[in-house]
C-alpha cells in the first residue's frame with residue numbers, strides 16, 4: 121500500500137472512532153443524561169482541527185490537487201462531490217463549536233441543535249469515508265504514477281510539520297483517547313453505519 125493513502129486511511133479509522141463516540145454522546149444526551157458543554161467543544165475541536173484542517177487539508181491541498189493534474193477536474197465529478205461534502209461538514213462542525221463555546225448550561229433548544237448537527241455530520245462523514253476508501257483512493261492509485269504517489273507521502277509529512285506543527289497529532293490522539301473513554305463507540309452502530317453509509321438515499 122502506498123504510504124500517503126495508508127496515512128489517509130489510518131486517519132479515517134481514528135475519525136470513525138470519534139464519530140462513534142459522538143454518537144454515544146448524543147444518544148445519552150437525547151436520553152436525558154446531563155452532558156457538559158466542554159465535551160461538545162472537544163468533539164468540535166477534534167473535527168475542526170484533526171479531521172478538517174489536518175486530514176481534509178492533506179486531501180484538498182495535496183491529493184486532490186495531484187488528481188487535478190492527472191485528469192480529475194475539481195468542478196464536477198468525484199472530486200467536486202468530495203469537496204462539497206467537506207464544505208457541508210464544516211457547517212455542522214461550526215454549529216457544534218458554537219454550542220460548545222456558548223456560556224451557561226445547555227438549554228433544551230441547544231440540545232436539539234447539537235443532536236441535529238451531530239447526527240447529520242456522523243451520517244455524512246461515514247458515507248464520505250466509505251466513498252474515499254473504496255472509490256476515490258483506488259482511482260488515485262490507478263491514475264497517478266507511483267513516483268508521484270511516493271512524493272505525496274513526503275508532502276504529507278511536510279504538511280504535518282509545517283501546517284499542523286510538531287506535537288499536534290499527539291495532542292489530538294490524547295483527546296481521542298479521552299473522548300472514547302468517556303463515551304465509548306457502540307461497535308454494532310459503527311458497523312451498521314459503515315455498511316449502509318453508501319446506500320442511495322441514506323440520510
Ligand SMILES: [Fe+2]
Nearest residue numbers: 175179249252
Ligand atoms: Fe478523507
